[in-house]
Amino acid sequence: MKRSISVICGLLLLTVVAHAQEQQFANIGDLKLQHGGVIRNCRVGYRTFGTLNRDRSNVVVFPTWAGGTTEQLKGSIGPGKLIDSTSHFVVAIDALSNGVSSSPSNSRLQPRLRFPIFSLRDTVESQHELLTRVLKIDHVKAVVGISMGGMQTFQWIVSYPNFMDKAVPIVGSPRLAPYDLLLWSAQLEALKRDPNSARALDFAFGELLLTTPTDYNRRKTREEVFADLEKARNDTKRFNANDKIRQMQAMMSLDVARDFGAVKAKVLVVVARFDHVVTPGPATEFAKLIGAKLIELEGDCGHLATSCESRNLNEAVTDFLK
Amino acid sequence: MKRSISVICGLLLLTVVAHAQEQQFANIGDLKLQHGGVIRNCRVGYRTFGTLNRDRSNVVVFPTWAGGTTEQLKGSIGPGKLIDSTSHFVVAIDALSNGVSSSPSNSRLQPRLRFPIFSLRDTVESQHELLTRVLKIDHVKAVVGISMGGMQTFQWIVSYPNFMDKAVPIVGSPRLAPYDLLLWSAQLEALKRDPNSARALDFAFGELLLTTPTDYNRRKTREEVFADLEKARNDTKRFNANDKIRQMQAMMSLDVARDFGAVKAKVLVVVARFDHVVTPGPATEFAKLIGAKLIELEGDCGHLATSCESRNLNEAVTDFLK
Numbered sequence: 190m191k192r193s194i195s196v197i198c199g200l201l202l203l204t205v206v207a208h209a210q211e212q213q214f215a216n217i218g219d220l221k222l223q224h225g226g227v228i229r230n231c232r233v234g235y236r237t238f239g240t241l242n243r244d245r246s247n248v249v250v251f252p253t254w255a256g257g258t259t260e261q262l263k264g265s266i267g268p269g270k271l272i273d274s275t276s277h278f279v280v281a282i283d284a285l286s287n288g289v290s291s292s293p294s295n296s297r298l299q300p301r302l303r304f305p306i307f308s309l310r311d312t313v314e315s316q317h318e319l320l321t322r323v324l325k326i327d328h329v330k331a332v333v334g335i336s337m338g339g340m341q342t343f344q345w346i347v348s349y350p351n352f353m354d355k356a357v358p359i360v361g362s363p364r365l366a367p368y369d370l371l372l373w374s375a376q377l378e379a380l381k382r383d384p385n386s387a388r389a390l391d392f393a394f395g396e397l398l399l400t401t402p403t404d405y406n407r408r409k410t411r412e413e414v415f416a417d418l419e420k421a422r423n424d425t426k427r428f429n430a431n432d433k434i435r436q437m438q439a440m441m442s443l444d445v446a447r448d449f450g451a452v453k454a455k456v457l458v459v460v461a462r463f464d465h466v467v468t469p470g471p472a473t474e475f476a477k478l479i480g481a482k483l484i485e486l487e488g489d490c491g492h493l494a495t496s497c498e499s500r501n502l503n504e505a506v507t508d509f510l511k
Numbered sequence: 512m513k514r515s516i517s518v519i520c521g522l523l524l525l526t527v528v529a530h531a532q533e534q535q536f537a538n539i540g541d542l543k544l545q546h547g548g549v550i551r552n553c554r555v556g557y558r559t560f561g562t563l564n565r566d567r568s569n570v571v572v573f574p575t576w577a578g579g580t581t582e583q584l585k586g587s588i589g590p591g592k593l594i595d596s597t598s599h600f601v602v603a604i605d606a607l608s609n610g611v612s613s614s615p616s617n618s619r620l621q622p623r624l625r626f627p628i629f630s631l632r633d634t635v636e637s638q639h640e641l642l643t644r645v646l647k648i649d650h651v652k653a654v655v656g657i658s659m660g661g662m663q664t665f666q667w668i669v670s671y672p673n674f675m676d677k678a679v680p681i682v683g684s685p686r687l688a689p690y691d692l693l694l695w696s697a698q699l700e701a702l703k704r705d706p707n708s709a710r711a712l713d714f715a716f717g718e719l720l721l722t723t724p725t726d727y728n729r730r731k732t733r734e735e736v737f738a739d740l741e742k743a744r745n746d747t748k749r750f751n752a753n754d755k756i757r758q759m760q761a762m763m764s765l766d767v768a769r770d771f772g773a774v775k776a777k778v779l780v781v782v783a784r785f786d787h788v789v790t791p792g793p794a795t796e797f798a799k800l801i802g803a804k805l806i807e808l809e810g811d812c813g814h815l816a817t818s819c820e821s822r823n824l825n826e827a828v829t830d831f832l833k
Contacts, residue, residue, distance in 0.1 A: 365733075366724075368728050370733055374736065378712055382705075386700055390712075396693055397693060397694060397697065398719070403790075406688045406689050411688075464724075465724050468728055
């Protein structure tokens with residue numbers, strides 16, 4: 190009898206945990222934007238992992254990378270992963286315009302490019318609203334983010350310096366370097382007009398710059414190049430040019446490099462030496478200005494170093510969050 | 512009197528030399544193509560520098576890079592430059608589809624994309640015709656080429672193994688690596704766009720990949736990125752998408768990697784470690800297979816290492832040609 194109760198409790202717990210990890214939404218109302226305008230009936234998607242402790246001191250905020258969803262963050266959460274959810278209550282949040290939170294692709298009142306241009310400051314604002322007003326969390330242990338998530342992390346530590354104890358921007362930037370601006374400008378140009386061509390070019394930019402040529406040549410054959418491109422050209426799933434456009438514009442407008450004086454959190458900055466998507470200069474400088482701990486991933490996977498060197502990265506972040 | 516004669520002779524010589532460096536053309540008739548088809552009334556542009564010696568043993572063939580003309584090769588010819596024209600008779604040759612030799616932009620009988628797809632084998636063939644039939648040169652001291660000129664050099668040493676004593680393919684390739692194929696595929700896609708978008712994307716690909724992000728970020732400000740792109744978008748000079756398309760297709764079809772056994776020339780292979788346009792793998796392997804001398808440029812200028820490290824490069828090539 191005792192045994193079957195514990196089994197039932199176990200199943201219940203599993204159900205609760207499984208449910209928590211599922212997609213949830215909060216409606217935060219109209220979101221006024223930094224540079225004017227408003228996102229109407231703003232919706233923020235999120236998922237939670239782990240259990241909030243009694244004194245609410247174990248919250249880790251984990252925003253998504255560009256084009257990414259909280260569904261895709263699952264692989265980075267758990268024992269031995271980037272963020273351990275056995276000790277932390279992880280709130281993974283869908284960034285604006287990722288197709289889950291309010292986006293050109295899902296807004297009824299502001300569809301397609303009638304969806305306003307917003308900034309990563311606005312994205313962070315939407316997350317602050319979710320945390321404080323909906324989840325009633327006024328302080329978190331840490332904000333951790335990868336790539337555009339790292340950019341949001343830089344924005345977080347400047348916008349709300351006292352909101353977190355620690356922060357870990359990973360292959361992010363406080364302000365895009367010239368090379369990064371050029372890359373996104375070119376991608377914006379590529380996303381215009383004919384959808385098939387846009388898909389092929391969008392895919393090609395990713396392939397050309399997410400890793401280094403050395404790594405790419407090691408992984409791909411000449412034949413695969415053409416097959417991959419043809420597949421990308423015809424793959425309509427999940428591709429929404431307008432969502433990408435608004436996120437790119439948000440990244441390009443990021444500029445908190447001069448606000449380093451505001452930072453109160455203890456920060457671990459992670460960059461990748463051969464990162465060709467988020468070049469490491471601005472994050473490295475920022476780390477020096479605030480006296481943050483800096484880790485430079487040295488491998489030849491470029492921006493994908495967070496996967497290729499995940500073991501070292503996960504250990505370092507786990508240590509830092511202890 | 513003696514003095515004025517020598518002055519007159521000097522002036523005459525200068526005139527001859529100056530004239531020789533000017534654009535010249537040879538009509539080599541219909542050029543049958545490797546994979547079928549024909550370039551009708553094929554015209555090959557060239558310029559000569561220096562003086563052919565009596566035993567015709569000082570000829571150096573110097574084909575153009577992608578999109579380049581013999582006009583642009585001038586800067587690489589002369590004392591202390593890549594090829595010294597005081598000791599060599601340099602025949603700089605305009606590659607097919609560069610807008611000077613027969614090209615989609617200048618062919619009356621086969622205008623625009625009615626100009627047939629050709630290979631770098633055909634390009635070399637057009638140069639062999641020029642040299643043997645028009646200039647009556649049956650053997651040369653060396654073939655030297657940069658980038659697509661380096662690719663033509665690889666094709667030369669395999670197509671006509673006994674034609675040259677030496678060869679120097681510089682940041683070239685005997686067969687494009689997967690990364691390079693992806694880059695050209697993406698550029699081909701970009702060139703299909705409307706002209707302004709094509710120009711902007713073509714420019715962006717060049718800026719993103721000709722050098723490394725580190726070097727780009729050192730040279731450019733954030734403001735310049737946007738100004739450069741806007742300028743490229745509106746710059747109609749010299750931009751002919753069809754010429755570029757046919758040259759890209761020629762590069763992509765190059766494949767002499769397995770023909771290393773044919774090579775008779777003494778070869779110096781030059782690659783750049785961080786070259787993101789012509790990645791160094793295939794040339795490096797080829798050099799090892801034929802026991803050639805290999806120089807790896809180590810700087811962070813990527814494909815532009817031939818400029819950034821020109822002093823070392825020029826010295827090495829000058830020594831090799833001695």
